[in-house]
Amino acid sequence: DAGVTQSPTHLIKTRGQQVTLRCSPKSGHDTVSWYQQALGQGPQFIFQYYEEEERQRGNFPDRFSGHQFPNYSSELNVNALLLGDSALYLCASSWGQPSYGYTFGSGTRLTVV
Amino acid sequence: GIQVEQSPPDLILQEGANSTLRCNFSDSVNNLQWFHQNPWGQLINLFYIPSGTKQNGRLSATTVATERYSLLYISSSQTTDSGVYFCAVTPSGDNQGGKLIFGQGTELSVKP
Numbered sequence: 001d002a003g004v005t006q007s008p009t010h011l012i013k014t015r016g017q018q019v020t021l022r023c024s025p026k027s028g029h030d031t032v033s034w035y036q037q038a039l040g041q042g043p044q045f046i047f048q049y050y051e052e053e054e055r056q057r058g059n060f061p062d063r064f065s066g067h068q069f070p071n072y073s074s075e076l077n078v079n080a081l082l083l084g085d086s087a088l089y090l091c092a093s094s095w096g097q098p099s100y101g102y103t104f105g106s107g108t109r110l111t112v113v
Numbered sequence: 114g115i116q117v118e119q120s121p122p123d124l125i126l127q128e129g130a131n132s133t134l135r136c137n138f139s140d141s142v143n144n145l146q147w148f149h150q151n152p153w154g155q156l157i158n159l160f161y162i163p164s165g166t167k168q169n170g171r172l173s174a175t176t177v178a179t180e181r182y183s184l185l186y187i188s189s190s191q192t193t194d195s196g197v198y199f200c201a202v203t204p205s206g207d208n209q210g211g212k213l214i215f216g217q218g219t220e221l222s223v224k225p
Contacts, residue, residue, distance in 0.1 A: 045212040
């Protein structure tokens, strides 16, 4: 039973560039959430996708956008990267709405230089 | 919004010792999970425990929803228990997606 898979594991980008992170949910899960974790902090909720629609959004600017595909996988896109976007980006999957009992992936560590 | 406070922020133990980690939350919740973040960054789900008591090997957790706190007990600690422990909740008023709100974590270091 595959868990949550994220790619890539590490990424280095230049300020102003755009980045796309990918997530495949755990088998049987249909909801994907994205979190940003700065160094030394707890994860912060970015947004959640269910039935290919954004269901909830945290306090993140429009530079952060996402998408969910029919197979429930998801992408997180960040435009016009800032140095402050450097963080660990975590994907979590769950089942149904509202969702409880989340499973997290290993994350993508993004460094903006 | 709901506040989630974890204590202590840091904890150093000798291998074999027991410990208790606490999570206080400021409002009623539908969901409460305890996670262990390993050195590679992955959040490992330890317990889904919005109320009551659960045990899994050397770990156990208790949530007293009416008093808005949860406790994570680690017995006979091992060096592999080192890492950051997070408590995360979903407020009862959240009837949409059920997003998790995390505390700041407790960093545990177990010395051999």
